[in-house]
Amino acid sequence: MATFTTVFISGKVYWAKVFDPVDNYEKTGKEWTLDFVPDNVDFLKTHRLLDRLKEGKAPIEGDYIRLRKPAKDKDGKDNDPITIMKREDDKNVDWEGKTKIGNGSGADLKLTIADFGAGKKKAIWVKAVRITDHIPFESDEFSGMDGPSDTAKADTKGSKTKKKDAELDLDDEIPF
DSSP states (O other): OOOOEEEEEEEEEEEEEEEEEETTTSSSSSSEEEEESSOHHHHHTTTTOOGOOOOOTTTTTSOOEEEESSSSOOOOOOOOOOEEEETTTTTTEETTTOOOOOOOOEEEEEEEEEEEEEOOOOOEEEEEEEEOOOOBBBOOTTGGGGGHHHHHHHHTTSSSHHOOOOOOOOOOOOOO
16 A cells, blocks of 8 residues: 655756646656755655756756656546645745746745555655745747747748758858
């Protein structure tokens, strides 16, 4: 029988996709996801989850844990979305709209850790996020890496010669 533990932890969030589920890595389903740099990793030691820590690379400052929550459970039923709150005037209030959360925003997370017994891997997922120090989301030169924009798609619908010309242009100078 599985045992469930609730943990509250503070830290910083990065790449938070917590409003609408996105495709998972295998593209077999949808999930909410975020990278989290905890202020203290003792809860990972206590629950023997230190192997989940990854080494941070810019813009992530410090070791982090990637947290995911599937949009559907194993039976295909919808999971509850992650609750998003913010701290305002010493009160917890609901997050308004779907204003994106910028990298490095301070947050308190409510996590669930599931222990399925000996020999089975523990699961960890996010139940709630409370933003304590919101950093506004800023798009950058890499914001379009999820695919071409509608304008770019329209430009590529032209003749096949454009595509051939682009493929053959190997003398481009890269500015970095």
